[in-house]
C-alpha cells in the first residue's frame with residue numbers, strides 16, 4: 200500500500216469515515232482506493248467472533264474458552280502465556296480476524312471490580328510480564344492485539360464517566376507500569392483507551408496519556424482505538440492521539456470532524472496522522488494474512504493443561520490431597536457437574552464443549568455426586584443438603600465444588616460484597632461436619648471471604664479456569680499434576696481489610712485513589728496486617744529448599760545490571776514446579792516507598808530430588824521510583840535488600856546490594872519552603888541563618904507559666920514557611936520582597952551546584 204499516495208488522494212469525507220468503524224467489528228472500506236476493511240474480535244481468553252452467517256449475527260462462532268486472566272497470572276509463567284497467545288493467534292488467522300481485543304492489564308485495585316477476572320494482578324510487574332508474553336504469542340502469528348483498557352479502568356461502576364483521581368507517582372508506578380513493559384517490549388499493534396476519565400479528562404481525549412506518555416515517552420508506534428463508545432469529543436480526541444473510534448459512529452462524528460477541519464479548529468495534519476495509522480494497520484493486517492485451520496480439540500486440551508498450571512492450592516493440611524483412586528470419593532456441588540469457568544460480558548466465549556470435573560473424574564475412579572445447591576438463586580434446599588450430607592458420610596473424602604455463580608460478578612457492574620452465596624456456605628459447613636476429610640474447590644473470578652478457611656483441611660482455587668477446567672481440577676485432585684499456581688493477588692480476610700475499601704467505588708463521578716501506592720500486598724506489608732492468603736502464596740504436593748543466594752556485585756549503579764542467582768531443590772517425592780519470587784526492599788529510603796516490591800520471578804520444573812538455579816537480572820528500574828521533580832525514574836543512593844521468597848510472606852533468603860547514585864535531584868525553594876528545609880541545606884543555611892537568629896514567635900522558654908520548651912520552639916520554627924519571617928522577625932528591612940530576593944539568590948546558587956554535580960555524576 201502506498202500510504203502517502205493514498206492520503207494525498209483521499210477526500211476529507213473519506214478520511215473522516217476511516218477514523219471510525221464501519222460497524223461493530225470492522226474498519227471502513229474505501230472501495231475507490233482499494234482500501235479493504237479489517238476485522239477485530241474480542242478477546243482476551245478466547246475468540247468471540249460474531250457469526251454473520253448465523254440467524255442472529257450477535258451469536259459468536261463456536262470456539263475455545265481458555266482460563267481467564269485472573270487464573271493465567273497465577274501461573275507466573277511467561278512461556279505458558281506465550282503458548283496461549285499463539286493458540287489464540289492461530290484461531291484468528293483461521294477465522295480471518297486481524298486483531299484480537301486484549302489482553303487487559305488494569306490493576307486490581309479492589310477485589311470487588313466486576314471485571315477482575317479479565318485482569319491479571321494487583322502487582323504491575325506481574326501484570327506487565329503476563330500481558331507482554333500474551334501479546335508476543337498472538338502477534339507471532341501475524342495477528343494484532345489491543346492492549347486494554349488504557350488506563351485507570353479499575354471498576355465497572357459508572358465506568359463510562361467516573362474520574363480516577365490519582366497522583367502522578369501512583370499513576371506511573373502502579374497503573375501505567377502495568378502497560379509500559381508490554382508496550383515497550385511486545386509492541387502491541389493497537390492499544391484500546393478506557394471509558395473513564397483520569398484526573399478529569401476522558402481517556403479518549405487525553406493527550407497526556409495517548410501522546411505524551413504512550414507515544415513520546417514509551418515510543419508506541421501502533422494505533423490507538425477507543426473502547427466501544429468511549430468517545431466524547433471526537434475532534435479533541437483526534438488532537439489528543441485517538442486514531443480510531445469504535446464501533447461505527449454511524450457517520451455522525453464524520454460530520455463533526457469535517458466541520459472542525461473546515462472551521463480551522465482541527466488541523467488536517469492531525470487528521471492525516473490518524474488516517475495514516477489506520478492505513479498502516481490495515482496494510483500490516485493484510486500483509487500478514489495467511490491460510491490456516493485450527494484444531495478445536497487440540498486447543499481444548501491445551502486449555503486444560505494451562506488451567507492445571509494456574510490453579511492455586513491454598514491449603515492442604517495433613518496431605519489430604521492428592522486423592523487416592525482407591526478411595527471412595529464424593530463430588531458435591533453443582534459446579535462439579537456444571538463448572539463456572541468464564542465471566543459475563545464482552546469476553547464471553549461460545550464454547551464448543553465443556554469438560555466438567557464429574558466427567559473428567561471417570562478417568563480416575565468412580566465418584567458419587569450430589570448437587571448440593573442451586574445457582575439460579577441463593578436459596579437453601581433441604582433435600583439437596585440432606586443428599587449431600589449423606590454422600591459425604593458414605594465417602595472416605597468429600598470434595599465440595601463451590602464459588603461464585605454468574606450473577607455475582609460480570610463486566611458492567613461491581614460486586615457489593617465479597618461473600619459466597621449463603622446456600623453454598625451452609626453446604627460447606629454441613630459437609631465438613633459430616634466428613635472431616637473435605638476438600639473445597641473454588642470457581643470464582645476474584646477473592647471471596649472464606650468463613651470455612653480455618654477449619655477446611657484443603658482448598659484448591661481454580662479461578663475461572665476455562666472450558667476444560669474440570670479436566671484440570673481432576674488432574675490436580677488426583678495428583679496427576681502437582682499444583683504450581685501462586686496467588687497473583689492478595690485474598691483479604693474480609694472486605695473491609697482491603698486498602699481501597701473506603702474509596703471504592705467512589706462518590707458520584709469521582710474516585711479518589713487515596714491509598715496511593717499501597718495496593719494489594721504493599722498495603723498489608725506496611726500495615727503489618729495478615730490477610731487470609733498473601734500475594735504469591737501457593738502450595739505444591741512437593742517441598743522446595745532454597746539455598747546459595749548469590750549477587751553478581753555488592754555495588755551497582757544506573758548502568759550496571761545486577762544478576763541474582765539462587766538454587767532451588769525439590770526435596771519432596773514428586774516432580775513439581777516452583778515459582779521463585781524476587782522482591783526488592785529499600786533499606787532506608789528518603790521518599791515514601793512500599794516495604795518491598797516484586798521485581799522478578801522464575802517458574803522452574805524440578806524432578807524429585809533435583810536442584811536448579813533461578814537467575815534474575817535487575818536493572819535501574821528494579822530499584823527506582825518515579826521522581827516527580829525530574830519527571831523520570833530515579834533510584835536513590837543507598838542499600839537495598841534482595842529478598843527471595845516462595846510467597847510475599849514466605850521470604851527464604853536475603854542479601855544486600857548498594858545502589859550508588861550520585862546524580863542529585865534539583866532543589867528549588869520558594870516563599871512556602873520551610874525554615875527546616877532551609878536549615879538542612881548548607882548553602883541555604885548560610886544565607887538565612889542571620890535572619891533565623893532574629894525570629895521571635897512570642898514565646899520565651901524562660902517563662903514559667905507556659906509549657907514552653909526549647910524543643911517546642913525549635914520545632915515550631917522548623918515548620919514555619921519563609922513567608923512568615925515577615926511577621927516573626929522584628930527587622931523592618933525584612934519585607935516579602937527582600938525574602939524573595941534572598942530565595943532567588945539561593946535558587947541561582949543551587950541551580951549552579953545541580954548542574955556541576957549532574958555533570959560530575961555523568962562523568
Ligand code: BGC
Pocket residue numbers: 241300347426427545
Ligand atoms: C469492552 C471491551 C471490549 C469491547 C468490544 C467494551 O464494552 O469494555 O473490553 O473489547 O466492548 O466488545
